[in-house]
Amino acid sequence: MSNLFLVFTLLTAPADIATRGSPIESWGRPGVSYEEYRSDSVDCAKAGFFRDVSKDEPAKRFVRGFMTADDELNKSDIGGPSPDRWREAILRTQPDRLKRDVHAIQVGDVEQCLLGKGYRKFELSREERSELGRLRPGSEARHRFMHGLSSRPR
Numbered sequence: 001m002s003n004l005f006l007v008f009t010l011l012t013a014p015a016d017i018a019t020r021g022s023p024i025e026s027w028g029r030p031g032v033s034y035e036e037y038r039s040d041s042v043d044c045a046k047a048g049f050f051r052d053v054s055k056d057e058p059a060k061r062f063v064r065g066f067m068t069a070d071d072e073l074n075k076s077d078i079g080g081p082s083p084d085r086w087r088e089a090i091l092r093t094q095p096d097r098l099k100r101d102v103h104a105i106q107v108g109d110v111e112q113c114l115l116g117k118g119y120r121k122f123e124l125s126r127e128e129r130s131e132l133g134r135l136r137p138g139s140e141a142r143h144r145f146m147h148g149l150s151s152r153p154r
Contacts, residue, residue, distance in 0.1 A: 024129050027111075027119040028150030037147045044113035048106035058101035065093025122154050 032040070053059040069089035111121075124132065128149060135142035 024124045024132070025121050026124065026146060026150060027114045028122050028152070028154065029117070029119045030151060030153040032147075032151045034144070034147050034151075037150060038143070040114070040117050040119070044110050044117070047113040048108075048110040051106050051109055053102050053105065056102060056105050058098045058105065062093065062095060062098040062102070065095070065098070066090075069093055119150075120154070122149075124149065 029037075029040075069092065072085075072089050132142070132145065135145055
């Protein structure tokens with residue numbers, strides 16, 4: 001699954017990011033074969049992707065916040081809730097922050113899996129970012145390029 005593989009490389013941003021000079025990190029293990037690299041990436045991506053977040057505190061706060069907002073709106077005057085009141089109730093739940101918190105937990109699971117398989121984080125050089133920016137996300141060429149970077153000694 002190519003989407004799961006992209007989680008592994010942590011390169012889900014648009015390809016032009018690679019040419020903007022922003023640091024890009026990935027994971028590597030010297031000497032790893034392409035087949036093992038792909039297999040490990042999928043295994044570890046699944047660890048985060050399929051995590052049951054329902055018991056994690058950020059997800060619980062997310063649900064509680066929306067339930068509270070919904071309760072407040074249901075208690076509104078007979079005329080119904082105003083758009084402003086609805087917007088304020090939703091914003092109090094801080095959904096964007098809570099989604100980032102849940103995502104961080106999932107990424108943590110992926111990173112722990114990679115560490116357990118012997119992978120280490122590394123940063124791509126400016127030249128490597130530039131080359132990466134020329135490769136279509138999800139393409140075989142991009143996967144092979146990242147494997148080449150990931151499998152060499154650092």
